[in-house]
Amino acid sequence: MVSAQEALELHRQAVVIDLHNDVLSESVMRGKNIAKSIRGGRTDLPRLKSGGVDVQFFSVWCDGKKKHPFAYANQEIDALYQLIKENSDKMLLATTVEEIKRGIAEHKLVAMIGVEGGHMLADNLANIDSLYRRGVRYVTLTWNNSTHWASSAADESRHKIKQKGLSDFGRQVIQRMNQLGMIVDLSHVGEQTFYDVLKICKKPVLVSHSDAYGLNPHYRNLKDQQIKAVAQNGGVIGVNFYSDFLDPNYRKKIASLYAQYVSKADTIPLSVDKKFDKLPAQAKQALRPPLALVIDHIDYLVKMAGIDHVGIGADFDGMESTPIGLDDVQDYPKLTEALLNRGYAPKDIRKILGENVLRVIQAQEN
Template sequence: MIHTKIGLLFFVFCIGLSVHAQRYERITQNAILVDTHNDILSACIEKKVSLDNDLTNITMSDLNRFKKGGVDVQFFSVWCDGDQRNPFDFANREMDTLYAVAKRNPNKIVIVKNYQQLLQTVKAHQLAAMFGVEGGHMIENDLKKLDSLYNRGARYLTLTWNNSNSWATSAMDETLNAKTITHKGLTDFGKQVVRHMNALGMLIDVSHTGEQTFWDVIHTTTKPIIASHSDVYNICPVFRNLKDEQIKAIGKNGGVIQLNFYSGFLDSTFMQKQQQFSVSHKMELDSLIHKGMQRDYALTWLFQKYATEVNGWRPSLSLLLDHLDYIVRLIGVDHVGLGSDFDGINSAPQQLDDVTSYALITKGLMQRGYNKKDIEKILGGNLLRVLKQNEN
């Protein structure tokens, strides 16, 4: 009889675990899940692969894995650094690669250009794709080129990448290279860019921007803004993260902060560990760079090669949720979402290995007491609200 009772209790326990698992996975699949930053287009160019192939163990993303992970809306980053010649043309070539994928896979992915098209595409169980142009240098100081990128499906512009441009200064330059910049914040043309984006209905992205640029945006924009892939400075004090007053300003503006999964922006000890790793593997790293691989991609390659070594010092998933909790406590649950930076980073928290892992965030949120309505806001509802408000 005792054995029977123990067996029955164990059965009930297992059923409970199964129901819980099904619930967090079901919530993830049923929500409109929006990720505002993924660098797979750049990764595909660097690694000479195609998004619609199975890229397991090659990249963090591919077309079928987006579906498996429950991703409904993906903003694909269009990126080049400040040294790229003809950056506007390069941006268009990156966009061309996604258009080609969409043409080959019309039942799986659609490039959408407004909120209603997005909803229709999600309802049809296809991936709704938009572009986020990561760096204002790609408009080449020409509002007509900004219009052109918008017309092709770019729905946000990150005003700067790490490099400043002639009309906006970056967080890196304002913080680390202050003596080299000729101005600080937005110029008159920079403010014209912001106002033009407001008129278009294009989201203004302040990830990567310097503090002065950030405050100039806040004082210029008439629409809610986003930080497409940023975290909390007070937890991890790196120049790319948002300070409390900036977080509060985004809340007051009605905008949303999309959390970056990069270990170095979540864990204040990660950069030191990465530096030690780079020293330990200096010969291999230098060799890869000498062969033409960008340093960031070379590090990513070495991280994959020495995965056992690296995995030991990846931060926990709970640390990402700590950043989320911090923002919620400061400005409320209506102003936070997800901007993973998958395929633009060499390390994410434990368990968040690729685009199939979003349900684990839902699981963690449930364990912290977030209800279904709030989880749906975090997974995508907040971003969709801001997108719709900008269109209006």
Template sequence: MRNVLSFLCLFGFATVGLAQDYEAIHRRILVVDGHNDVIITSILKGEDIGKRLQSGHTDIPRLMEGGVDVQVFAVWSDDKRWRKGAFRHANDQIDALERVIAQNPDRIALAKGTADIEKIYKEGKIAALIGVEGGNMIESSISNLEKLYDRGARYLTLTWNYNLPWATAAAIEDGKPLPRQRGLSRNGKTIIRKMNELGMMVDLSHGSKKLFYDVLEVSTKPILVSHSNAAALTPHSRNLDDQQLEALKKNGGVVGVNFYAGFLDADYETRLKEAYIKHVGSINKEISTWEQFAKLTKEQQYEVTAPLSKLLDHIDYLVEKVGIDHVAVGSDYDGIEAPPQDLEDVSKLPNLTKALLERGYSEEDVAKIMGLNFLRILKENE
């Protein structure tokens, strides 16, 4: 815990009144976003995130404007498209991220642990961590897992939206859970043990409930749920129910709140559909929520997405259930079409600090949610 304590000493928390400058407070605390999909949506397509982009949620100028000190870059693949070659695809994404870092050495650096984060933070740069989103990318191979760890991957989201031979997903197709919710296989248990040995966090966002509890029985380290919310407020297979939250608390793990309007507000898709029909035209079954949202104007998008208060409600609920030391941020920027009002992209993260302070959270508690809790679980896995 030395690194976490040293960060606390760096900050020197004081009693916070709302009259104080929230932007100064935001700059003073360590800000960690535990999940961002900009590699797949921008970097791998050849877009230069070293410059301010006109699309998407993320680039280096906006990360700096948003005061993001540590950004976890998700390495992701669609299971159906990458039934073969998924490990190679993961490495291609890491290659692309490394090129961004090499092109911007004065602004961003690769971190492989808390010691690196502390060094990079003191240098005034963004620390880039890697999280692999989808166990399909190790292709059921311990050797591939070790190779991705060596390249800097510090968590593995065990599944995405499809079942694997060794782990089952939470996703729903046609209103029904995916078949064969058997949880963790024998090989899956071996993979979890190897992750514990390496110091790679087990991420259970996207995992089925059976997988969730199977992993808790095997893992000797605290688990991460990098980008999920409270099912009690928004019933969705990607959110955690109260029983899971209680188990997470006992495990000492951390849940990173997801910014997606659909996981924050059960009425989002209805509002989106109504707005699309009103402003664009009729809907057929082939039009995704991404496409619907993209067709609306910025003003219309603002009206249909979730209010920031919904995100705060989820944070409040999670803090109540698991405690202030177990809630973090996992925005899912660039992996979602609709972040909440006033959090339209990474540059707006100071608005979350402001809103938490207005809800009555102390600066110390805000610092835990905005970064230190993620840092703590990373250190405990190390």
């Protein structure tokens, strides 16, 4: 067994990049100052520092119900800009690998921006250019809701959409992103959209926060052929820490505990997260899978795609339940320790923690 101190030393030497965090919508847009330690939530600047995070992609997100999603995206970016301005001694915004390296050398948290959901483009190609100028470096083409031009995994799996895949406008979106050097993110997209994109995408993609379907057949996870296709494209899959994506028994456990503690007669259909919210603390704790299950998904992805195509996209502040030991962003060193104890070489752990993602970012610039 490797000691926690040995793991921490490796963790501090590595470039640690997390591809997906929802703290902007969960905390910042609700008036919380994450420059200080905050109660509730899983992310703030002190905990990011403690967790050894070098580069954090901040997710710009809203559901499909906003009347003016593009304007709201800009409001979220404004909020991040203000946070950076007020804490310029602790963090900076990066849009290139060179800026990332400068921020790390200055011992600052490097902030990067990813837009989660193509609905925030408001069906306007010019908005892609606008967001790029503001620092956005990836767009997740859909969220759970489909756009007019790309179908989501949620809608495809529930057969709620007539036209699967990319439309002609969707193909224009991909081409424009490639021209700008904006990364295409395939988390949340349906299988048809996934393959339609890879047919025309000229640069490596991200799947920023997804897991392996082979271990848990959830519609948000990647099937074996998809994993191999990402590798062939040169892209990277960010492992998600959400219990529902990791554990194939999570939903059955919630249903059982809900019947035990809340209501045997589930007369009002509730989503998984709404049922979770009604459970007592001890039941919520019992739902959490072991940290080893995260490593199992990493093992699976590495086996299918190769060590050069796996990263981290934890999804902190975008989920109700995490594995035991991964409570918040300060717990990343535990992941490094677990990888070492699973037998991963330090050079391979450094790839998973951040080097693979750096390569994808660099490829856009090329």
